[in-house]
Amino acid sequence: MSVNKVILIGNVGRDPEMKYFDNDVAKANFTLATSERGYTTSGGTQVPERTEWHNIVCWRGLAQIAERFVKKGTLVYVEGKIRSRSYDDQNGVKRYITEVVADSLELLSRKSDEQTRENGGNGRDMQEHAETPDNPDTPLEEDDLPF
Numbered sequence: 001m002s003v004n005k006v007i008l009i010g011n012v013g014r015d016p017e018m019k020y021f022d023n024d025v026a027k028a029n030f031t032l033a034t035s036e037r038g039y040t041t042s043g044g045t046q047v048p049e050r051t052e053w054h055n056i057v058c059w060r061g062l063a064q065i066a067e068r069f070v071k072k073g074t075l076v077y078v079e080g081k082i083r084s085r086s087y088d089d090q091n092g093v094k095r096y097i098t099e100v101v102a103d104s105l106e107l108l109s110r111k112s113d114e115q116t117r118e119n120g121g122n123g124r125d126m127q128e129h130a131e132t133p134d135n136p137d138t139p140l141e142e143d144d145l146p147f
Contacts, residue, residue: 004081006100008054009108010034012074016058016066028063030070032056032078032100055099056080062105069107079104 013031020026031053038049056078058066070076080102089095 006078006080006082008032008034008056008078008100010054010076010078012070012072012076013053015072016063016070018063018067025060026063026067028058028066028070030056030066032076054078055097056102057083057099058102058105062102066105070105073109075108077104077106077108078102 010032013033016028016030018026018028033051033053035049035051038047040046078100080100082098083101084096084098086094086096
């Protein structure tokens, strides 16, 4: 028995690149960055932050969702399988690529997070658009905060 399953949470590196095939099958490609924090060892050695870039491929309905909602900078959860393939570039050189073919895609960025970034990160917009987990249409009041 074997398992090929990948779970990634990271930020989208570029807007999805869309392709539509003759039979109306959609394909979306985008990159995803995952980062490991830097740290200092007990001996004082500094280990820098490390970012890995992943090629994500979505097909059919998942691709259409990516086209509508996934944008550069969006925080997403991706579950899928690793696939490696090769192709010949325009100069006839064989190239190899490793991709994650997504089975599941969830947007983790809240709309208010993106609006806060777009408005210069003033923080006021975030509070005005914060949502409660029980009722997403109800803004949080200061008295409702759990701390």
